[in-house]
Amino acid sequence: MTTLVSKWNYPTTVRFGAGRIKELPEVLEAAGIKKPLFVTDPGLAKLPTVANTLKLLDDAGIAYGVFSDVKPNPVEANLIAGIEVFKTGGHDGVIAFGGGSGLDLGKLIAFQAGQTRPVWDFEDVGDWWTRANSDAIAPIVAVPTTAGTGSEVGRAAVVTNEETHTKKVIFHPKLLPAIVIADPELTVGMPAFITAGTGMDALAHCLEAYCAPGYHPMADGIAVEGIRLVFENLPKAFADGNDLTARAHMMSAAAMGAAAFQKGLGAIHSLSHPVGALYDTHHGMTNAVFMPYVLAFNRGAIEERIIRLSAYVGIEGGFDGFGKAILKLRNDLNVPHTLPELIKGLDMDDERKSLIADMAIVDPTAGGNPVELTKTAALKILQNTIDGT
Numbered sequence: 131m132t133t134l135v136s137k138w139n140y141p142t143t144v145r146f147g148a149g150r151i152k153e154l155p156e157v158l159e160a161a162g163i164k165k166p167l168f169v170t171d172p173g174l175a176k177l178p179t180v181a182n183t184l185k186l187l188d189d190a191g192i193a194y195g196v197f198s199d200v201k202p203n204p205v206e207a208n209l210i211a212g213i214e215v216f217k218t219g220g221h222d223g224v225i226a227f228g229g230g231s232g233l234d235l236g237k238l239i240a241f242q243a244g245q246t247r248p249v250w251d252f253e254d255v256g257d258w259w260t261r262a263n264s265d266a267i268a269p270i271v272a273v274p275t276t277a278g279t280g281s282e283v284g285r286a287a288v289v290t291n292e293e294t295h296t297k298k299v300i301f302h303p304k305l306l307p308a309i310v311i312a313d314p315e316l317t318v319g320m321p322a323f324i325t326a327g328t329g330m331d332a333l334a335h336c337l338e339a340y341c342a343p344g345y346h347p348m349a350d351g352i353a354v355e356g357i358r359l360v361f362e363n364l365p366k367a368f369a370d371g372n373d374l375t376a377r378a379h380m381m382s383a384a385a386m387g388a389a390a391f392q393k394g395l396g397a398i399h400s401l402s403h404p405v406g407a408l409y410d411t412h413h414g415m416t417n418a419v420f421m422p423y424v425l426a427f428n429r430g431a432i433e434e435r436i437i438r439l440s441a442y443v444g445i446e447g448g449f450d451g452f453g454k455a456i457l458k459l460r461n462d463l464n465v466p467h468t469l470p471e472l473i474k475g476l477d478m479d480d481e482r483k484s485l486i487a488d489m490a491i492v493d494p495t496a497g498g499n500p501v502e503l504t505k506t507a508a509l510k511i512l513q514n515t516i517d518g519t
């Protein structure tokens with residue numbers, strides 16, 4: 131375990147290794163933050179991991195505020211409330227502490243507190259990010275407690291618009307945290323369901339990035355090693371949550387997924403976003419449910435790539451072998467095979483299916499799918515995921 135300690139400067143500064151959370155006070159100083167707002171979610175706020183982290187700040191004599199009104203799948207109301215606390219507390223930076231929800235909301239508070247335009251003006255569309263006042267963005271220190279979203283090394287944050295029931299991806303280069311503490315010990319307490327869902331999220335990021343069309347060999351290289359790490363370590367972390375080596379490799383795989391998906395994502399995410407927004411399902415677990423159906427749908431465009439990937443990961447049997455390996459991994463992690471198994475009592479009428487397909491094809495991730503995601507295609511994948519066919 132001692133060898134799994136490192137400092138990376140890609141795509142930002144990452145202090146990686148078990149126990150490194152104790153470096154938080156010096157990290158704040160390095161980031162130029164004197165009075166941080168510590169942002170997390172209410173579930174984590176009750177756990178000793180948060181109390182222990184806040185004690186580090188107390189012991190260092192750092193004045194801070196805490197904001198934990200963050201829903202899983204955070205909503206705009208959380209952001210508005212967080213900005214209020216940030217401003218009234220006179221904070222000059224954010225410690226974003228948590229899974230994707232706490233990380234994204236923390237990042238968005240630091241970003242949006244100094245802006246005059248509504249957050250929806252900074253959606254990940256074209257060059258909309260240039261509308262922002264870049265000088266007014268407060269520095270962010272990110273501390274992931276799940277191993278999935280990779281938001282700690284990403285320039286985007288996801289927030290749900292409750293008026294339109296849509297998950298919106300907000301993008302700005304300065305949403306990239308200044309410094310990350312990636313301490314796998316913080317992920318040890320994750321329940322098995324969250325370990326599985328977040329780990330499958332990391333896999334979905336790597337896989338969709340790798341399959342996205344376009345020339346980006348850097349992203350491809352990161353993605354294939356990320357996929358290998360997930361196959362090798364996610365079952366171990368799921369079986370034994372205290373396996374720190376597996377937890378460390380999963381934390382790397384999560385960051386690698388986010389570094390890779392600047393190349394693009396695809397239909398797994400395009401469909402998972404509306405389902406998550408409408409049914410409040412866990413993001414990574416929803417991705418995991420859609421994964422084999424999207425892979426099968428894309429086969430014609432990705433077969434050769436998947437065969438190359440399989441050779442690297444050590445999976446035999448060509449495209450079909452890879453498909454079977456995904457199904458086995460899902461099965462080993464108790465991932466539901468169909469949407470009705472994920473969403474108990476699901477009864478989707480044609481109108482609802484049509485709405486999901488409409489939302490999927492305009493999702494910013496749809497353009498990265500290797501086969502054009504038409505409405506007919508989205509409806510077909512959705513139906514297969516309902517029927518398990």
Ligand code: NAD
Pocket residue numbers: 171172173174177201202203204228229230231232234275276277278279280281284286287288297316317318319320321324327328331388413414
């Ligand atoms: P999450 O942050 O919503 O956390 C899920 C649950 O796990 C919460 O109840 C939380 O309290 C608990 N939890 C977190 N860490 C824990 C720990 N160490 N021990 C015990 N419990 C713990 O889950 P997530 O999957 O990490 O994040 C999902 C969110 O991230 C979604 O909103 C999704 O849209 C977003 N997302 C963002 C990006 C991005 O690039 N910014 C990428 C993918 C997903």
